[in-house]
Amino acid sequence: MTSNTTDLESVFTSVVDDLVGLIKSQAIRLAAQLQLADLVKDGPKSLTELAEETGTNKAALYRLLYALANCGYFEEVEPEIFAQSERSYALRTDIPRSLHGFAIMHGGEEWQWEPWRNALQSIQTGKPVFPEMFGKDLWHYFKDDNPEAGKRFQKAMSSQSRQYELAIARGYDFSAARTIIDVGGGQGSLLATILQTYPAIRGTLFDRESVIAMARQSNLVDGLQDRVTLVSGNFFEAVPSGADIYILKQIIHDWEDPESLQILSNCRKAMKADGRVLVIDEIITPGKKVPPVIALIDLQLQLLMRGRKRSEAEHRSLFEAAGLRLTHVWPTDSTYTILEAMAL
Structure with missing residues (x-):
């Protein structure tokens, strides 16, 4: 000092x-x-x-x-x-990478701000306060209590995701794949970017029924209808089978280890023998600084749910428990890292 x-x-x-x-x-x-x-x-x-x-x-x-x-x-x-x-x-609504929805979500949503009233309790107990305050987890809150907030959340996530999608598409060589499935892929923005970058690939967008309904109404996959299949379902139960690559972007950080393991295991069961699972997320390494937004969002997750940002070693352990092995770690020209896993 x-x-x-x-x-x-x-x-x-x-x-x-x-x-x-x-x-x-x-x-x-x-x-x-x-x-x-x-x-x-x-x-x-x-x-x-x-x-x-x-x-x-x-x-x-x-x-x-x-x-x-x-x-x-x-x-x-x-x-x-x-x-x-x-x-x-960046707040204009008519530009491809608009942050308009992201600004509204982070500035005004009750589910974002109310948990901070009990933030000290979360730090003392190590447990999220959202479920106690709202009587259910965030996803059921979106589904049962506030579908409009859920729609705004999906739009905001798509808006935020578009800032980094090209870096992700260029940060990994998808050219050997014939089919990819974006598990929990929201409105399909990342999938569309990958398909536009690799014209020979076909893709499946897999998410909850309400999210897939939004994807059908959006224009994110316009011009790609002959190469994109929209499928609804629950990734805790099963995911579509037979793809070369399964993408999990910002998915397992929403869940504790048992739930994350279930998602990864379902991808392992569904993929081809030589298939790959790509976990795309921001990696936190103890003792190593990251851009403040990554650490702050991880802190927000502490209040909202039992998920968290993980280190490379923690991802490796999850992969192994799911019958996968971490084969490569690909940095991108963004805050995101691509962790590639194959069958053990």
């Missing part, structure tokens, strides 16, 4: 910035809800215009935009005239 006064001032300023992070995320969420980035996509607009188009109070909207502009979201090019910035551009 330094004793330099200037350095200490900088440290304290940074800490204060972190402490008001809640306010920043809520402000970004409001910008997404009001679709402000869409409203200035064709050029700067006056505060009066923006207030009229959003149905908001002009003075209050200025305070929101002023706060956002000072955080790098939007730019006040003249007094009460606001333009797009690089960061606010």
